[in-house]
Amino acid sequence: MQGEWKDTADGVSKAFLDYYKMLLGSTSDNRTPVNKEVVQQGPVCLDHHKAILNAPYTADEVKKDLFSIPGIKAPGPDGFGSYFYKDAWHIVGDEVIAAILDMLQQGRILKEVNHTVITLIPKTKCPKDVSEFRPISCCNTIYKCITKVLCGRLRQVLPDLIMENQGGFVHGRYIVHNIMVVQDLVRHYGRKGVKPSCLMKIDLQKAYDTVVWQFLQEMLVLLDFPKQFVDMVMQCVTTPMFSLMLNGSMHGFLNPREFQFHPRCKGIGLTHLCFADDLIICSKGDYQSIYLLLQAFKLFSNTSGLKRVVDVSGFSRSMLPFKYLGVPICSKKISVAQCAHLVDKMITRIKIWSSRNLSYTARMQLVNSVLLSLHMYWAQIYVLPKGVLQDIVKICRAFLWSGHAFSHKPSNIAWDKVCSDKHTGGLGFRDVQKWNIAFMGKYVCALVKKQDNVWIRWINSVYLKDGDWWEYQPGSTASWYWKQVCNTKEQLKQFFTCADFENMPHYSVKQVYEKLLGDKPRVHWDKMVWNRLNVPKHRFICWLAVQSKLQTTDKLAKIGISQSASCLICGLDDETHQHLFFQCQYSKQIIIAVHQWIGFSIHGNLFQLVRKAGQSKASKFGKQVYFAAVGAAVYLIWRCRNTSFWDNSIPTVSQSMKDLNQMVKSRIQVVLPKHVSKRDSEWFTNL
Known part of the structure; x- marks a missing residue:
């Protein structure tokens, strides 16, 4: 604090309290009043705005806003999050509504309601100053609801004033x-x-x-907001009491000025x-x-x-x-070097994950939800350099197949196939180049529709000058960024007409992306592999197995990694996918045991099992359970094959079936669909 090191609990606490007392207690003694003439040169509240702001508060309005608060949001100092109120609404609902309506109508908020805890999150890896912590306010749910009601009304007025x-x-x-x-x-x-x-x-x-806050009040008054509404807003912002949360306990009681x-x-x-x-x-x-x-x-x-x-x-x-x-x-055009930190962020994340021995399924989830999202903010602003997009693909591919950011290990399946939708045989990853174009297409559509925003007005003033956007070609003196937007338009012209964009109620990045991907034939096994009842880690192995892409010994022998192509379980024949899962004596016994357990009498290879099960007269739930059992069998056979190589041991069929039974039943009990018939429920219970 101010260059002085604090290393005791009391010293650290005092440093934070002094900092926030100074920050939250700042005043401006020589403040210049707001100039009325300047404010009123712009838009102000009109009668229809005042009617919205002055409308009577209703119970439905309060309930709707309270229920819109996510249940996982951190509670305030009273400890009651919105999930509590939602769950106990039949008990406390009437009293909560009455209390909130009373405060809104009277224009007064209880101090206990307007008490806020400030929790601190470090901005840097090793913070050394109090300013290097980001304050997060944890407000009471009742207070949040009051402010949401006010914001709901402001939201209808602000577009005309800002x-x-x-x-x-x-x-x-x-x-x-x-x-x-x-x-x-x-x-x-x-x-x-x-x-x-x-x-x-x-x-x-x-x-x-x-x-x-006096500036805020003066602005609201000069903008001609209703007095009752102004008073309520000022109650919200001028009366809170703040406490700092340090190491799990609250410190201080700060008054804002x-x-x-x-x-x-x-x-x-x-x-x-x-x-x-x-x-x-x-x-x-x-x-x-x-x-x-x-x-x-x-x-x-x-x-x-x-x-x-x-x-x-x-x-x-x-x-x-x-x-x-x-x-x-x-x-000048954005360069690969200027985008380098996007790639660095991905590598940093992977270095943290690499030590955790993650499964294929876990890596698939991280690629889809984290790695392929890190550059999305930039991708909706710029057409990123091809070199950057290629680096992103290389890193994602290496992490998926090897668990590391860099790897020379060959991919089991081509990346283009991986980026297909799940129903066409892929993993549903985004093709980063096409997704980038789909994002930028939003601005092409905005120009077609002549939307009213500051960028459209700028483009019309500097470049288009009310010309035909669809036929427009940029001149040599145009900015590199505007040329990118125009180039995106030319690429989209191969798939869309001007009328297509004009008739879009809302621009959908996803729909445009799917159009850019084109139509691909649907596979018949996607419902089995991505069945909701499957154990997550079984899905990826099944996805590889149905496409014969697992690294069996016959494949490893062909590329010189294995000296023998024999089955690692029985040793009687070459280890192809067909042999490993359906011709090996061990696998045959597993599949027969699965059929006896589920009560299905289906024979054939993996493709035939999936197709025949889909055509059977069993209920939807029955088919899902069967697919989960077959998926578990494929996973356990593959695990048994690997165990025989690394540990030189093979579990018995009865032990594998015991594991399969436990895996499938435990998974289904957790994600059991709500709409399961009584007959299906009894059948599953008796398995």
């Missing part, structure tokens, strides 16, 4: 719109012979914690872009324009109490590229 150059807080406005405008804005930066221009990136210091345009922006009158508390301001690059811009920001700062993150060193001059909203802004 200007388009603020990219946050309004449904339908996206963070990428600001990035796209700024990316195009810097096109001529760094070149000789262009008009001088200025762009400033300003990060506001903990905007919510340091804003002066309170030109000329840029040469390319004149067409749409753009002076600044905001997303929440991230601010870009731009002007002509002459002294007078920059001076007026800084004076305007100083007035805003003095009025609101909001300051720049670094306020002592002044503005620093920097070069392109610079980071804005998490991505690089550059005047």
